Amino acid sequence: MSRIGKLPISIPQGVEIKVSDTNVVTVSGKLGKLEQAVDPSIKLNVEDGVLHLQRNGESKREKSMHGLYRALLNNMVTGVSEGFHTTQEVIGVGYKAQAQGQILELALGYSHSIFMELPEEIKIETVTEKGKNPLIKMTCCDKQLLGQVAAKIRSLRKPEPYKGKGIRFQGEVIRKKAGKAAAK
DSSP states (O other), rough: TTTTTSSSSETTTTTTEEEEEEEEEEETTTEEEEEEOOTTOOOEEEETTEEEEEEEEHHHHHHHHHHHHHHHHHHHHHHHHTEEEEEEESSSSTEEEEEETTTEEESSSSSSOOOEEETTOOHHHHHHHTTTTTTTEEESHHHHHHHHHHHHHHTTOOOOOOTTTTTEETTTOOOOOOOOOOOO
């Protein structure tokens, strides 16, 4: 049996799970509401505040779907109850980040500013302190959407290996390369 798939998902106080006839799971809580379609080979049982997933057969595909949907549903329960957050640093001289509502304005050394409209589910905040790198803080109940948007922001100016300039996740370590050695 799948080591991940067989683990039960405990449902915290204030989180409600509904399973429709078409195997669509709706999880709602204080931070939002999320939906996920589940493969028909997976059965869902909600009893005593615990969600159990069971698979019909023992094929390789069913085993992989078992673990996948358990992880997705666990992320949904965690998202609507606690939420997910990520922090990115903008490193470079003259690099700036500002948020006005759902629009993120980035100055990343190009000849123009980059304006990025974020989905309404994501709450964004930028922090600029003197002498420190600007920070982009994002929170959301959907882990997948948050990761996708964070990766898109990072792709606008990836950290380069010589000086380390660019957008990186807070705490991310970039291996730096030595520059050219002067010829003698």
